[in-house]
Amino acid sequence: MASFMQYLRGDPRAPGERKLVVKLDLFILTFCCLMYFLNYLDRSNLNNAYVSGMKEELGFRGNQLNQINTVFTVGYTIGQVPCNLALYYVKPKIFFPTCMVVWAGLTMATAGAHHPRDIMAIRFFQAIFEASTFVGTHYILGSWYTGRELGKRSGIFTASGLAGTMIGGFIQTGIHSSMDGLSGLSGWRWLFIVDGIITLPVAVYGFFLFPDTPRTTKAPYFTADEKALAISRVPEIPERTPISWGFLKHCFSTWFWYFFVVLWMIAGETESFSSNALLSLYMKTHPTKKYTVSQLNNYPTGVPAVGIVSTLFWATLTDFWGGRRYLVGYWIGITGVVTSALILAYPESTSINFGMYYWAGSVYACQATFFAWANDVLRYEEDSLRAVVIASMNMGNNAINAWWSIVFYGANFAPYFTKGMYAMIATSIALAIWTALLVWMQRRTDRRREHEGVYASREEKDPVSVQDEPDENKHVNLKA
Structure with a gap:
């Protein structure tokens, strides 16, 4: 228990490190969390509006709601890589708030929409600009925080x-x-107006206070020593131009791209119970x-509420256990099989359906832990x-989501979604199987890096973070 409390308090390994981390939490984590909260509030309130009068007022038919979500997913998918690469050419303090x-x-x-197709067009372009939030933040968090700090911050960010999803329902009710x-406007229309207005002050906050990255920051609240310390906390890696043929060949010649992309392609679909608002439908x-x-x-x-608790629990626990992010993959495997099987077995039981949809919300834990895992490796x-x-x-x-929700979780399949359960x-x-394969690949890479002396050079630079770590954990946690 003493070691766990020490972990929660933090364990600075250099003079001034605790003060630096407090500033990072205040100016980076706070902004990113507010940005993501509003991002999800805007997204989830489409479903809230749908069940609060928008369906009837705009004349939705069949699975038009799923088609709108698919169009959003297409725009979101298109924006992923360009938005992250844009962070190399546009300062994050400009790019994110814009x-x-x-x-x-x-x-x-x-x-102001008058037809479902109006919302479809708006959501496509909205998705492109929202694409920067999730992956961009994980890139920024990995640029500033060490492996021992990262899981907990990724968990707070995801939560x-x-x-935003959880509070959106209460806001719509109010x-x-x-x-x-x-003023002659339906309640669901006011919902979108209010959402947009409350987003603007956070954007202004980002324009003035977001600190960019350790090597480019000019934030006045960092001292010269703190800037040097921030740079020293992350490995010095040779860089190459991200938009070049040589870089693309290098990217696709490594196992990292294939294994982590497939991991999230599979894991993302285990969130379908929650992300497609199945309980609402x-x-x-x-x-x-x-x-x-x-x-x-x-x-x-209640579904995102369970997701918040699960996300914070697993993010904190995997940090404390030396970066064992893979444990969440096994937990999700058990959760997905049990919840779906029980809904299939007892489709008429309202209590079992509610209970399983709530339990399935715990699958949200994979967002924070799997992206922290990628940052670690x-x-x-x-x-x-x-x-x-x-x-x-x-x-x-999101390329899978573009058609997955229509094929398995279309609104016309409600209320039981039998195909979706299978x-x-x-x-x-x-x-669960892919998680085990990725752990095997990671351990091979760890052995190679140890042979090449990568971790040895780090130990000279930051001896406490390596030597305090149990030997059995060294092959899992790359920056503990």
């Missing part, structure tokens, strides 16, 4: 997005009860029970490769 301003404007424009009909189309607008918005918030590779792998992970997953069982088993 994207926020654009997507805030598009969110408010949704309030902030889930909080707006529907207090603003529906105000189950309630909306229940053959015998009728739910009020407040219930339709509030009851599903790629810490000793060049930054451009790490940026591309992280962006490609999300790009690959798909969830298959992907959960596949994830």
Whole structure:
């Protein structure tokens, strides 16, 4: 217990390191969490609006909601790698806030939609500008934080997005009860207006206070010693131009790209219970029970609530256990098989359906841990490769999402989603197998790096972080 409390407090290994980490949390983590919270609030409120009157007012039919989500996914996929590479050419303190301003404007424009196709067009462009948030933040976190600090921060960041999903339902409930009909606008239209307005102050905060990366920061709140310390905390890796034929050949010749992209392609689909709002659609189309607008918005918030707890638990635990991020892959495998099988076995049981959808929310833990895992393994590779792998992970997953939700989780399959349950069982088993293969590849790479003296040079630079680590963990945690 004493060692765990020491881990939670942090263990600075150089003079001034604790003060530096506090500043990183204040100016980087806080901004990124607020950005992701608003990002998910904007996204999830489409589903909240759908069950709060938008479906009837705009005349949605069949699986048009899923088609809109697919168009969003296409735009999001297109924007992944370009947005991460853009961070090499545009300062993050300019790029992130500018994207926020654009997507805030598009969110408010949704309030003026008159047909589902209007929302479809808006969401496509909104997705391109939102694509920078998730993968860009993981790239930035990996640029500033050590492996011992990274999982916990990745967990907090991911939890902030889930909080946006959870709180969105309550916001819609409040707006529907207090603003529906105000100035002749429906409550769901006011929802998008309010979402866009509250995004703008955070963008302004980023323009003035975000510190870019350790080697490019000019933030006035860092002293010269703190800037030098920030640079010393991450490995010195030779860089090459990220947009070149040589770089592309190097990228696709490594195992990192293939294994981590496939990992997230599979893992991302295990989140389908939650990301496709299946509980909301189950309630909306229940053959015998009728739910009020407040219930339709509030009851599903339990899913991201479970996701927040699970994300923080696993992110913290895998940090404390020396970076064993792979454990989450096995947990998800068990969760996906059990929850889907029980829903298939008891489709008429409302209590079992609610319970399984809530439990399935724990699968959200893979976001923080798997991207922290990629940052851990790629810490000793060049930054451009790490940026591309992280962006490609999300790009690959969204390329699958573009059609997966329509094939297995279309709104016309509600309330039971039988095909989706079998798909969830298959992907959960596949994830457990792929996780084991990736662990094997990582251990091979660790042995090679030890033979080449990569870790030895690091030990000379940062002896405490290596020597304090149990020998059995050295093959797993690359920057503990």
